[in-house]
Amino acid sequence: MNKEVSIKVCMGTGGIAAGGVEVMAAFNQALSARGIKAAVDKHCSVHQVGCRGFCARDVLVDVLVDGAKATYEYIKPDMVEKIVSEHIVTGVPVAEWLVKDGYDAFHNKQEKVLLADCGELDPEDINAYIERKGYEATRKVLTSMTPKETIDVIKASGLRGRGGAGFPTGVKWESATKVDDPVKYIICNADEGDPGAFMDRAIIEGNPHSVIEGMIIGAFASGAHKGYVYIRAEYPLAVDRLRKAIKDAKAAGYLGTDILGTGFDFDIRINLGAGAFVCGESTALMRSIEGKRGMPRPTPPRSTEKGLYDKPTVLNNVETLANVPYIIRNGAAWFAAYGTEKSKGTKVLALTGKIKNPGLIEIPMGIPLRQIVYDIGGGIEGGKRLKAVQSGGPSGGCIPAELIDTPVDFESIAKVGAIMGSGGMVVLDETDCMVNVAKYFLKFTESESCGKCIPCRIGTKRLLEILTRITEGKGREGDIELLETLSFDVMTSSLCGLGQAAPNPIMSTLRYYRDEYEAHIYEKRCPAGVCKDLLSYSIVEEFCKGCTACSRVCPAGAIIGEKKKPHKIIQDICIKCGACYETCKFKSIKKG
Amino acid sequence: MEKKLTGILTRYRENEGNLVSILQDIEEEFGYLREDAIMWISEQLDIPPAKFFGIATFYAQFHLKPKGKNVITACCGTACHVKGSERLINSLVKELNIPDGEDTSEDLNYTVEKVNCVGACSIAPVIIVNKIVHGKVTSDKLRKELKTLKEGPTKEYTDYI
Numbered sequence: 227m228n229k230e231v232s233i234k235v236c237m238g239t240g241g242i243a244a245g246g247v248e249v250m251a252a253f254n255q256a257l258s259a260r261g262i263k264a265a266v267d268k269h270c271s272v273h274q275v276g277c278r279g280f281c282a283r284d285v286l287v288d289v290l291v292d293g294a295k296a297t298y299e300y301i302k303p304d305m306v307e308k309i310v311s312e313h314i315v316t317g318v319p320v321a322e323w324l325v326k327d328g329y330d331a332f333h334n335k336q337e338k339v340l341l342a343d344c345g346e347l348d349p350e351d352i353n354a355y356i357e358r359k360g361y362e363a364t365r366k367v368l369t370s371m372t373p374k375e376t377i378d379v380i381k382a383s384g385l386r387g388r389g390g391a392g393f394p395t396g397v398k399w400e401s402a403t404k405v406d407d408p409v410k411y412i413i414c415n416a417d418e419g420d421p422g423a424f425m426d427r428a429i430i431e432g433n434p435h436s437v438i439e440g441m442i443i444g445a446f447a448s449g450a451h452k453g454y455v456y457i458r459a460e461y462p463l464a465v466d467r468l469r470k471a472i473k474d475a476k477a478a479g480y481l482g483t484d485i486l487g488t489g490f491d492f493d494i495r496i497n498l499g500a501g502a503f504v505c506g507e508s509t510a511l512m513r514s515i516e517g518k519r520g521m522p523r524p525t526p527p528r529s530t531e532k533g534l535y536d537k538p539t540v541l542n543n544v545e546t547l548a549n550v551p552y553i554i555r556n557g558a559a560w561f562a563a564y565g566t567e568k569s570k571g572t573k574v575l576a577l578t579g580k581i582k583n584p585g586l587i588e589i590p591m592g593i594p595l596r597q598i599v600y601d602i603g604g605g606i607e608g609g610k611r612l613k614a615v616q617s618g619g620p621s622g623g624c625i626p627a628e629l630i631d632t633p634v635d636f637e638s639i640a641k642v643g644a645i646m647g648s649g650g651m652v653v654l655d656e657t658d659c660m661v662n663v664a665k666y667f668l669k670f671t672e673s674e675s676c677g678k679c680i681p682c683r684i685g686t687k688r689l690l691e692i693l694t695r696i697t698e699g700k701g702r703e704g705d706i707e708l709l710e711t712l713s714f715d716v717m718t719s720s721l722c723g724l725g726q727a728a729p730n731p732i733m734s735t736l737r738y739y740r741d742e743y744e745a746h747i748y749e750k751r752c753p754a755g756v757c758k759d760l761l762s763y764s765i766v767e768e769f770c771k772g773c774t775a776c777s778r779v780c781p782a783g784a785i786i787g788e789k790k791k792p793h794k795i796i797q798d799i800c801i802k803c804g805a806c807y808e809t810c811k812f813k814s815i816k817k818g
Numbered sequence: 819m820e821k822k823l824t825g826i827l828t829r830y831r832e833n834e835g836n837l838v839s840i841l842q843d844i845e846e847e848f849g850y851l852r853e854d855a856i857m858w859i860s861e862q863l864d865i866p867p868a869k870f871f872g873i874a875t876f877y878a879q880f881h882l883k884p885k886g887k888n889v890i891t892a893c894c895g896t897a898c899h900v901k902g903s904e905r906l907i908n909s910l911v912k913e914l915n916i917p918d919g920e921d922t923s924e925d926l927n928y929t930v931e932k933v934n935c936v937g938a939c940s941i942a943p944v945i946i947v948n949k950i951v952h953g954k955v956t957s958d959k960l961r962k963e964l965k966t967l968k969e970g971p972t973k974e975y976t977d978y979i
Binding site: 239240242244263281282284387418419420421422423424427459460461462495497498499500501502503514515517518519520576577578580584585586616619650652654658663666667670674675707779803804805808809810 | 880898906909934937938941951953
């Protein structure tokens with residue numbers, strides 16, 4: 227066979243969970259059984275690639291034969307043989323397994339810059355990165371630019387921090403240069419603690435060299451010679467790929483001493499997180515690298531004056547750093563052409579929840595939320611109604627359905643009471659209770675509070691207590707006002723961002739869904755049908771076929787009835803877990 | 819035990835480790851933070867044990883009690899939560915007989931730990947059984963997986979190269 231064949235199998239965490247390893251092995255097996263040796267540099271090669279974003283359709287496989295690409299979805303190992311014999315050998319793609327139904331719609335409104343390379347190259351092969359212009363930016367900066375010129379380019383591009391705060395990156399690097407100290411550090415914040423966010427994981431798993439390159443350039447610009455990547459331990463695949471990438475970069479001369487013969491020294495060390503959300507906060511993160519409890523410090527002084535080991539330290543998010551090589555290669559004007567006036571560039575978002583097409587997407591800043599939910603996301607799954615989009619994790623807020631035309635950029639989202647945050651967007655529908663959502667986030671922030679300052683340590687505890695009482699049907703007159711006053715106090719007097727932003731989910735849901743809170747408190751009713759203590763499950767006899775499926779799944783033994791006769795739920799024993807409601811195929815169980 | 823700890827200390831000294839990384843190594847080696855291991859290291863480094871326990875109790879990753887033979891990690895992130903992770907966790911705790919307030923069954927066979935987001939949100943809800951990630955888990959799928967777990971040998975995480 228003398229065709230040029232390249233097979234790319236998605237091997238991000240999602241791809242692997244869907245069977246990516248087995249699918250890749252199946253391709254290698256099917257090819258070698260035909261005497262075709264699949265190897266990089268040969269005519270036929272099988273590659274693992276990083277996350278391309280459409281995880282719901284995994285395992286996604288690209289088959290390129292003589293340059294013609296076909297993409298397959300939902301591939302299982304037992305389907306590989308047919309693809310090899312019909313598509314690769316005979317030349318006819320297996321039409322029924324090709325992507326369809328909205329695959330293009332998912333990608334059309336996106337603008338893939340960072341994610342263009344994730345999903346195309348093998349993240350464990352530095353040569354694949356170099357082939358796609360990898361490390362050219364490093365060479366350009368180290369051999370032909372000064373630190374000031376580098377900073378000027380980044381400033382001109384308008385790049386703002388992608389971790390949530392949106393601070394101008396060029397300005398941050400510049401402030402580190404104003405301190406006279408030979409020892410400076412640059413840290414990549416790969417802690418990504420926001421539940422619902424996996425942008426940074428995908429970038430590190432899919433294209434770790436882009437982050438390393440960003441760090442080298444940032445270090446050169448700000449005067450650092452030692453870099454750290456603080457990455458959460460819950461991302462083992464990302465850690466492994468990053469470790470290999472650093473090793474390979476060192477071997478190729480991009481890290482270490484006298485990089486590319488320019489006299490610039492820079493090395494990177496990995497520090498693993500140990501499961502503390504607060505360590506995503508910059509001062510807490512630095513304490514953690516120092517081996518201490520991750521408790522934040524008051525600022526000023528800013529970390530660029532006194533950070534890690536009290537030295538000037540620049541802290542940047544993964545996505546921020548990954549953007550840097552592209553800006554250097556293509557120019558500040560190229561980057562600034564994307565987005566809005568104050569929010570330049572693209573943003574990687576994790577779109578999840580009750581959406582038809584959950585996954586990782588990259589959009590130009592400023593497109594309306596409507597396009598993300600309906601065009602890219604394919605709309606709400608199960609034919610339900612959109613209720614809100616929760617944006618920004620536990621520090622964020624909800625954008626209600628009425629404001630679906632809000633542009634997605636830093637300022638516009640802040641105006642409606644939410645935050646862009648790191649990019650996690652969870653889509654909620656009519657079956658989600660907004661009080662429950664606020665309680666969920668307070669449960670999170672209360673348990674993650676480091677305990678150092680009273681407003682956060684005790685404030686989040688009390689806020690959670692009040693919300694819990696409300697969801698249990700024990701809400702009282704005055705609770706809403708108390709939530710508002712307490713939220714204000716916690717927001718204004720907490721030591722760090724965790725506490726300051728912890729009340730945001732409450733403030734945001736009170737702003738748009740006050741009626742839901744009132745229903746819980748005054749009517750002891752949960753309009754969305756979620757809060758267990760305000761619900762009861764009962765069987766509608768006329769629909770019940772007596773199939774016994776519900777009584778078999780009931781963990782409390784609360785359902786009685788004979789076969790083929792209508793069943794009954796004993797309310798005193800029922801623990802309201804909802805298993806019966808999920809199981810019944812005859813819609814005979816009523817929730818309310 | 820001392821031999822393993824000496825190895826950990828050597829790595830700490832040679833690789834610019836810190837107290838957090840020492841504890842991470844101990845957890846990795848022994849499955850949890852054995853009190854005698856902490857006391858030994860504390861003496862070797864002349865750092866009070868309280869410092870180590872202060873760090874151990876701050877970070878969620880550290881366990882002061884032994885973990886079960888099988889570790890099941892249930893993701894409690896936002897996406898998994900709205901997709902019903904609470905119900906799955908309740909089933910896990912019940913099926914594997916995890917006592918109230920603990921995370922490991924009394925026979926030390928199973929540990930059910932809750933994590934705040936493993937970052938696989940688009941395949942929510944996610945349950946990780948012995949390092950293998952399972953996505954889009956339904957009550958049915960979970961029941962089948964638990965059955966396999968209780969009956970068969972534990973699967974190992976396979977190297978993907």
